[in-house]
Amino acid sequence: MNTLFKIAWRNLWRNKKRSLITIVSIFMAVLLSVFMRSMQLGSYGNMTKAGISQVGYMQVQGKGYWENQSLNKAIVYSKELKEKINEVENVKSQLVQLQSFSLASAEDKTKGALIIGVVPEIENEQRGLAKKLVWGSYLSNDDKGVLIAQDLARYLGIIQVDKEIVYSADSLEQTTIEHITLLKDTLAIIGSGYQGITAAAIYPVKGILKFGTPQENGSLIYMTLENAQYTFSPFVPNLVTSVAIELFDKDEIEETRIEIQSIVGDKYDVMLWGEMLVELVQSIQSDNVGGIIMLGIIYMIVGFGLLGTVLMMTMERRREMAVMISVGLQRSRLAIILTVESIILAILGVIAGILISYPFIYYLFLNPIPLEGEMAEMMTSFNMEPIIPFSMDFSIFYNQALVIFILALLIALYPLFTAFRLQLIKAFNK
Amino acid sequence: MSIIKIENLHKTYNETQVPVHAVRGIDLEFQEGEFTAIVGPSGCGKTTFLNMVGGLDKPSEGTVIIEGKDIALLSSRQLIDYRLQNIGFVFQSYNLIPVLTAGENIAFIMELQGKSKKERTERVKDLLEQVGIGEKIDVRPGQLSGGQQQRVAVARALASKPRFILADEPTANLDSKATEELLDMMAEMNRKYNITFVFSTHDQRVINRAERLITLTDGQVTEDISIDR
Ligand SMILES: Nc1ncnc2c1ncn2[C@@H]1O[C@H](COP(=O)(O)OP(=O)(O)O)[C@@H](O)[C@H]1O
Numbered sequence: 001m002n003t004l005f006k007i008a009w010r011n012l013w014r015n016k017k018r019s020l021i022t023i024v025s026i027f028m029a030v031l032l033s034v035f036m037r038s039m040q041l042g043s044y045g046n047m048t049k050a051g052i053s054q055v056g057y058m059q060v061q062g063k064g065y066w067e068n069q070s071l072n073k074a075i076v077y078s079k080e081l082k083e084k085i086n087e088v089e090n091v092k093s094q095l096v097q098l099q100s101f102s103l104a105s106a107e108d109k110t111k112g113a114l115i116i117g118v119v120p121e122i123e124n125e126q127r128g129l130a131k132k133l134v135w136g137s138y139l140s141n142d143d144k145g146v147l148i149a150q151d152l153a154r155y156l157g158i159i160q161v162d163k164e165i166v167y168s169a170d171s172l173e174q175t176t177i178e179h180i181t182l183l184k185d186t187l188a189i190i191g192s193g194y195q196g197i198t199a200a201a202i203y204p205v206k207g208i209l210k211f212g213t214p215q216e217n218g219s220l221i222y223m224t225l226e227n228a229q230y231t232f233s234p235f236v237p238n239l240v241t242s243v244a245i246e247l248f249d250k251d252e253i254e255e256t257r258i259e260i261q262s263i264v265g266d267k268y269d270v271m272l273w274g275e276m277l278v279e280l281v282q283s284i285q286s287d288n289v290g291g292i293i294m295l296g297i298i299y300m301i302v303g304f305g306l307l308g309t310v311l312m313m314t315m316e317r318r319r320e321m322a323v324m325i326s327v328g329l330q331r332s333r334l335a336i337i338l339t340v341e342s343i344i345l346a347i348l349g350v351i352a353g354i355l356i357s358y359p360f361i362y363y364l365f366l367n368p369i370p371l372e373g374e375m376a377e378m379m380t381s382f383n384m385e386p387i388i389p390f391s392m393d394f395s396i397f398y399n400q401a402l403v404i405f406i407l408a409l410l411i412a413l414y415p416l417f418t419a420f421r422l423q424l425i426k427a428f429n430k
Numbered sequence: 431m432s433i434i435k436i437e438n439l440h441k442t443y444n445e446t447q448v449p450v451h452a453v454r455g456i457d458l459e460f461q462e463g464e465f466t467a468i469v470g471p472s473g474c475g476k477t478t479f480l481n482m483v484g485g486l487d488k489p490s491e492g493t494v495i496i497e498g499k500d501i502a503l504l505s506s507r508q509l510i511d512y513r514l515q516n517i518g519f520v521f522q523s524y525n526l527i528p529v530l531t532a533g534e535n536i537a538f539i540m541e542l543q544g545k546s547k548k549e550r551t552e553r554v555k556d557l558l559e560q561v562g563i564g565e566k567i568d569v570r571p572g573q574l575s576g577g578q579q580q581r582v583a584v585a586r587a588l589a590s591k592p593r594f595i596l597a598d599e600p601t602a603n604l605d606s607k608a609t610e611e612l613l614d615m616m617a618e619m620n621r622k623y624n625i626t627f628v629f630s631t632h633d634q635r636v637i638n639r640a641e642r643l644i645t646l647t648d649g650q651v652t653e654d655i656s657i658d659r
């Protein structure tokens with residue numbers, strides 16, 4: 001009924017200032033929470049992207065390899081297996097690696113290391129390995145040499161690192177430049193290979209890599225897949241520890257996993273990126289909980305603001321309500337008026353908030369805030385783009401609207417209750 | 431048959447330590463078309479009595495029978511609907527809906543009754559002209575004088591074509607000119623449409639116009655006289 005809405009609408013503007021303050025506070029809350037959420041989800045996206053770039057969306061591995069990363073759980077990457085996987089429609093490309101823990105040594109120093117055999121060209125294309133090179137040159141496809149992580153190389157006495165601090169012209173900023181000098185040009189690897197054979201070989205040092213985490217920086221050695229296979233499994237050809245899979249449609253990851261698993265059979269595990277990047281997923285989850293708590297606080301503040309306005313709007317009109325019921329307005333219809341009032345207040349705030357934040361966030365989505373200096377370096381070393389990205393996920397906007405709408409409905413319970421319980425004579429005597 | 435029949439009506443307020451017997455045993459009947467004033471000093475129970483007749487308050491004892499029906503037997507929804515269809519209220523402090531214009535206040539009642547837009551528009555205009563403020567149709571109550579607001583209130587009470595109108599001291603806040611005009615108007619409605627009016631007052635000017643005069647003293651009827659005018 002049209003007049004009910006007319007009454008509700010006009011009631012809102014009886015105390016313009018109060019209603020505006022309420023609407024503006026909801027507007028600000030929406031703006032703030034959209035901005036916060038967009039930035040959070042954007043950076044999660046950035047982190048996830050970086051993680052996925054290193055392990056792929058999923059990997060086919062030997063059964064149980066992930067729990068116990070032993071060469072004996074490696075698989076033979078036959079033509080047949082490759083083609084089977086390729087038959088799955090959503091599979092874009094496959095990338096294999098052979099990894100094994102071994103001892104690395106140079107003359108008198110020895111240390112445990114993770115040897116990774118890769119297809120150099122594809123590894124660089126998909127994971128940007130060459131970007132991490134700080135000395136020497138990248139591997140060619142039939143290279144006999146190795147690339148060593150910087151801290152490991154230094155520990156083994158293969159390189160010497162001299163630090164030079166450079167000041168900018170106005171002396172306000174300082175940067176550290178590392179000068180690398182090669183001391184030894186060969187590296188020996190000694191370990192056990194596939195099915196217990198002894199693996200031992202000597203490689204020329206081709207280049208030095210610098211990684212983001214000390215853990216990677218102190219342990220990784222890269223060589224060509226062929227080289228690694230020859231060293232660790234000279235008698236069983238085509239041995240790999242993982243087949244990383246790129247997808248066309250990222251949203252169909254679950255379906256694709258099931259499909260691949262059924263094609264390769266249960267001698268293989270198909271691991272999703274989330275199962276491999278457990279720490280990343282956990283740190284995103286805990287950060288996300290923090291974000292949601294912040295949202296909760298913001299909404300509690302606006303909620304109380306809205307509640308205050310609705311309480312006052314209800315209490316100061318008890319007499320008027322009694323009059324309307326006296327002249328024939330059913331209480332249920334009075335309840336509609338009061339509910340509509342609190343919903344309109346909320347919706348105006350939400351609409352304003354979304355109308356303003358949408359183009360703002362869209363701009364930031366197209367032009368993410370670039371980072372500079374150490375922060376940028378750190379992010380790059382973690383394979384992340386050095387930016388603060390913003391997410392345009394529809395759910396960010398939708399969720400704000402939904403939460404505030406539900407809040408308004410909850411708050412409307414008070415006037416609703418009043419409408420049904422109002423004692424006419426008492427209200428008249430006020 | 432009388433339009434309103436009141437039997438052994440009592441009301442006791444128990445809100446304070448000492449119970450207040452506001453109405454103590456009223457028996458009355460009102461006939462269709464009567465123009466009745468309930469008189470008596472402040473605190474004698476006029477408002478309490480009218481509230482019970484209009485179904486806004488529940489008697490402690492006794493019954494209000496309107497057109498043969500005991501209103502105590504109606505559910506709260508039915509009672510509200512009953513008031514909408516049958517009773518017009520005029521209050522001492524006008525009690526118009528402040529966010530609606532004069533016209534909308536009147537149309538609202540008809541809208542609640544489910545009357546068509548066309549019928550509402552015509553009747554609102556007609557009613558406002560009858561109460562003498564046709565030109566104020568789009569003005570909100572806040573911009574009207576007390577007398578004008580009470581005219582709108584009477585028009586609102588008439589809008590639903592009720593069987594009777596209950597008015598609690600309708601002139602208490604009006605000056606003498608506005609009082610006379612309102613009384614003229616109510617008397618005319620009474621004559622023209624045979625609408626039953628029951629109003630409470632302690633204003634001599636109003637008493638002078640009543641055709642039946644019921645005097646309340648301490649919640650009891652002490653005098654009930656008809657006057658031929
Ligand atoms: N809600 C109430 N609670 C307690 N006492 C009341 C209430 N309403 C009225 N009374 C008392 O009942 C008596 C009658 O009041 P009322 O009906 O308002 O008289 P009148 O309208 O003739 O002035 C008065 O003594 C008044 O104080």
Ligand SMILES: [Mg+2]
Pocket residue numbers: 476477478598599
């Ligand atoms: Mg009174």
